[in-house]
Amino acid sequence: MAHFDDEGIALRAIRLGETDRIVTFLTKENGKVRAVAKGVRRPKNRIGSRVEPLSHVSMMCWRGRELDTINQVELLESFRAIRSDLDRMSPALTMLEMVDQVALERSESPELFAMLLGALRALDNRYSPTILGAFCFKLLGLEGVGPIADRCAACESEGPLVAFDSAIGGLLCQSCRRGLAVSPEVVSYLQILGTGGLARLLEEPASPTATAFEHLGLAAMEYHLGRRLRSAHSGLGLSH
Ligand SMILES: [Zn+2]
Missing domain, CATH: 2.40.50.140 (Nucleic acid-binding proteins)
Structure with a gap:
């Protein structure tokens, strides 16, 4: 054998x-x-x-x-620190569930592996809601449907950008707005992520903006998967 x-x-x-x-x-x-x-x-x-x-x-x-x-x-x-803290266990299990959904059997995926390992190490080191949010958007990028964040995804104007729509796959300006309303701070998180600022984003402390960013990432990921993520709604920490 x-x-x-x-x-x-x-x-x-x-x-x-x-x-x-x-x-x-x-x-x-x-x-x-x-x-x-x-x-x-x-x-x-x-x-x-x-x-x-x-x-x-x-x-x-x-x-x-x-x-x-x-x-x-x-x-x-x-990942002992994750296992002993429900606030970290919930996002970690959600990441595992998402990866289980997108990974292909017996098909090499070193980028996905490195991304999951990096995210778990970040979470083991310190809890921040930006970790799960960033992971969702990075994973969408790996799937070829990363969010358009530098301009309006419908009319290409520079903005101001005020909404996010998963079906269109990005941020939208005032006149094209549909989907979910987003704050200027969440827009800037998406733009930091889109311009190679992952490390900087992971330094952001827990805040309402970080939580809104996490929820937006989960919503975009669930739209892509076409289903709800069980771990994200299990009551271990996150509530919608
Ligand atoms: Zn527009």
């Missing part, structure tokens, strides 16, 4: 039979991988805690037709 080594971030896990789990990973080189973790629900199993959702691991798997099988796994990062 063929095997492969890779790095992965566990996105979710479901029960399989009495003692096993099927764990979905986003990997660095093999895209989304679904792998059986055998015996992990037995008491005192050493592998079980390493394949909980969020864990960043290095692993060796046997390649199967539909499901792979985890042979060896080592924990690289557990």
Whole structure:
């Protein structure tokens, strides 16, 4: 049987039979991988805690037709600060859910992997609502539908820009306005993000603007996915 080594971030896990789990990973080189973790629900199993959702691991798997099988796994990062703080766990689970939705099975996606790992490290370091908001818009960019933020998405005028519409995919001026009203501060967040200012944006403290930016990112992402994100509305922290 063929095997492969890779790095992965566990996105979710479901029960399989009495003692096993099927764990979905986003990997660095093999895209989304679904792998059986055998015996992990037995008491005192050493592998079980390493394949909980969020864990960043290095692993060796046997390649199967539909499901792979985890042979060896080592924990690289557990993101302990995220796990012990519900304010951070909710956005982290929402990011995992979004990635699970967009990632393709067994299709290399190093940019997506790097983006998720970077966002989880930022969140583990410090909580800010700009992290989830920025992740939503960056992910839309990776999907080829990044928001138009430097001009009106309908008439191309410079603005002032006062609204955001997911169907058009960007900000709108006073005369073209539709969708959601946005403040000048949220407009500037989108423009900072659109001009390579991610690091600067992540320095922004929690504020009503940061929260409005997060909600806008989630709304745009849910529009793109065509469904609600369960983790974003689970009551773990975020409310709409
Ligand atoms: Zn316009």
